[in-house]
Amino acid sequence: MQRIDRLGVLLSFVGALALTLLPLVVFKANRIVPGEPRALFDLVPMAAMALYFSLTAAAAVAVFVQSPRVRLLAALIGIAALAVAVAAAADILTPAGNRVVRVAPGAGFWIVLIALGLLATDALTRLRPGPVLRVATLVIFLAATLTALGSGFFDDLSIMREYAVNATRFAHEAQRHLLLALGSLAAAVIVALPLGVLCHRQPRLRSAVLGVLNVVQTIPSIALFGILMAPLAAMALAFPALAALGLSGIGAAPAAIALFLYSLLPIVGNTVVGLGRVSPAAVDAARGMGLTDGQLLGQIELPLALPTILTGIRIVLVQNIGMVTIAALIGGGGFGAFVFQGIGQTAIDLVLLGAIPTVVLAFSAAVVLDALTDLTRRVPR
Numbered sequence: 001m002q003r004i005d006r007l008g009v010l011l012s013f014v015g016a017l018a019l020t021l022l023p024l025v026v027f028k029a030n031r032i033v034p035g036e037p038r039a040l041f042d043l044v045p046m047a048a049m050a051l052y053f054s055l056t057a058a059a060a061v062a063v064f065v066q067s068p069r070v071r072l073l074a075a076l077i078g079i080a081a082l083a084v085a086v087a088a089a090a091d092i093l094t095p096a097g098n099r100v101v102r103v104a105p106g107a108g109f110w111i112v113l114i115a116l117g118l119l120a121t122d123a124l125t126r127l128r129p130g131p132v133l134r135v136a137t138l139v140i141f142l143a144a145t146l147t148a149l150g151s152g153f154f155d156d157l158s159i160m161r162e163y164a165v166n167a168t169r170f171a172h173e174a175q176r177h178l179l180l181a182l183g184s185l186a187a188a189v190i191v192a193l194p195l196g197v198l199c200h201r202q203p204r205l206r207s208a209v210l211g212v213l214n215v216v217q218t219i220p221s222i223a224l225f226g227i228l229m230a231p232l233a234a235m236a237l238a239f240p241a242l243a244a245l246g247l248s249g250i251g252a253a254p255a256a257i258a259l260f261l262y263s264l265l266p267i268v269g270n271t272v273v274g275l276g277r278v279s280p281a282a283v284d285a286a287r288g289m290g291l292t293d294g295q296l297l298g299q300i301e302l303p304l305a306l307p308t309i310l311t312g313i314r315i316v317l318v319q320n321i322g323m324v325t326i327a328a329l330i331g332g333g334g335f336g337a338f339v340f341q342g343i344g345q346t347a348i349d350l351v352l353l354g355a356i357p358t359v360v361l362a363f364s365a366a367v368v369l370d371a372l373t374d375l376t377r378r379v380p381r
Contacts, residue, residue, distance in 0.1 A: 007122060008062030008071075011115040015055060018115075023106035025089045030100045031158070031347050037106055038089065054081035055112065062119050072123035078116045082109065083148070090156035102158035104349055131371030138367050142360075158349040159356075166338070166353065174357065176252070177334035180327065181320040181361075184256050188263030188316060193309070195264070196271025197297065206272060213265040221258065221323055225330045228254040255332030259323060263316040270312030274305025307377045314369035321362040325354065 023037030040051065058078035061071055090103035129137065154160050163170060199206035219227070233249025236242055247253045278301050286300045302309075328336025335354035342350030 003064075003066065005063055005066065008059070008064075008119070011119055012059035012062055015059065015112045015115040018108045018111035019055070022108035022111065024108045025086055025093070026104045026106045027093050028102040028104070028158070031102050031162075031349065032345075035102075035104065038093070040085075040108070051081050051085035054078055058116065058119070068123040068126035072120055072127070075116045075120035075123060079113065079120070082112055082116065083154075087154045087157060090154075090158075094156045099161070102161065102349065103156060104158040131374040134367055135371045138364060142364070159352050162347075162349045162353045170338075170353070173334055173337050173354075176332075177321070177324050177336075177358070177361070180252060180255055180259060180324045180332060180334060181317065184259035184263055184320055185313070185317050187256075187260050188267055189313065191260075192264050192267035193271055196268040196309075197275065199268060200272050200275040210265070210269060210272075213268060216261050217265045221262070221326050222329065224258045224261070225254055225327065228257055229330065232257075250331040252327075252332050254330055255324065255327035258327070259320050262323065263320060266312040266315040266319075267309070270308050270315075271305065274308030275301055277308065278304045307373050310369060310373040310376060314366060314373065317365045317369060318362045321358060321365060325358050 019040050022039075024040045025038050026035035027038055028035045055078050058074040061074035065071060065074075086105050086109055093103050094101050124134075124137075148154065149160070155164070195209065199209050216224075229249040232247060232254055236248045282300055282304065283296065286296050291299065324332065324334040325336035325339055328334055328340050335358045338354030339351050339358075342348065342352075342354065
């Protein structure tokens with residue numbers, strides 16, 4: 001008897017409802033006016049039928065096929081067909097030479113994309129790829145996506161038109177986003193690792209330090225940005241040399257300091273936990289071999305605690321990539337500048353221009369650091 005996959009049934013049902021009841025794309029005469037929903041079969045029949053058959057095949061595989069490789073292939077083909085159909089719809093609905101019209105993916109597109117993404121994620125979970133294969137898959141997927149976007153086939157989509165208008169600024173904000181996220185992480189690692197080691201050695205100090213860092217972690221990000229603005233502005237006014245270096249009450253300085261403060265707890269906490277899990281027998285054997293405290297820390301304790309420490313660093317990096325978006329409210333820059341500009345102008349495509357790269361960066365960072373953590377666990381000690 002053919003076994004039916006319950007997740008596949010659910011995803012197929014949700015996808016079918018989305019394509020039937022919700023628009024595949026939204027047509028706007030310009031970026032401000034309300035959009036007109038366009039369903040799947042409002043497209044050119046060939047594009048609609050190709051998408052219909054591709055998604056029907058993906059649904060059948062999701063329901064009846066148990067092979068994770070086949071399920072993954074079906075999900076990827078479905079995603080490709082969905083992307084091609086939306087691009088074809090934008091090309092059909094956009095008059096030749098018109099740079100004002102906007103065609104954006106509709107609710108049906110996003111729901112079907114999520115369903116196909118969940119199918120692909122389920123297949124990858126069943127395959128259990130190793131860390132190197134996970135990173136290689138991510139690189140291939142990102143390369144294929146960037147190649148497709150750079151081909152010009154998707155240029156009539158509204159988000160690509162927003163990118164074309166803001167290409168130079170996009171590159172600048174991307175650089176600033178990465179600088180804030182990675183710079184605050186690097187500073188936190190430099191401070192938090194020695195502090196975590198010290199807290200491991202001194203239990204009394206551990207309670208006080210972790211208590212203070214826990215309090216910092218409970219402060220909402222916008223509130224912390226606001227708290228830092230006044231003292232930093234006063235310092236810049238009192239010490240012109242600091243102002244010349246870029247210190248001010250708004251901009252990158254309060255954003256970087258806030259991100260640094262938020263980054264301390266996960267790294268300090270995981271360093272303490274990782275060092276605490278080191279086997280006492282390994283420590284005693286190292287001491288018996290004549291290792292000094294410094295050698296013991298560098299050659300035994302830190303290498304054994306490294307997977308736990310890297311887990312804390314992964315948490316911090318993903319957290320910082322997301323929080324830099326909010327820092328745009330105080331002039332910190334980054335992709336959040338597009339998000340909040342789009343909100344202010346009721347331009348959802350501009351919001352997506354900032355939100356989608358942020359999600360991709362956070363996801364990519366999580367995959368790479370998860371893989372690195374797995375590799376450190378497999379290295380013989």
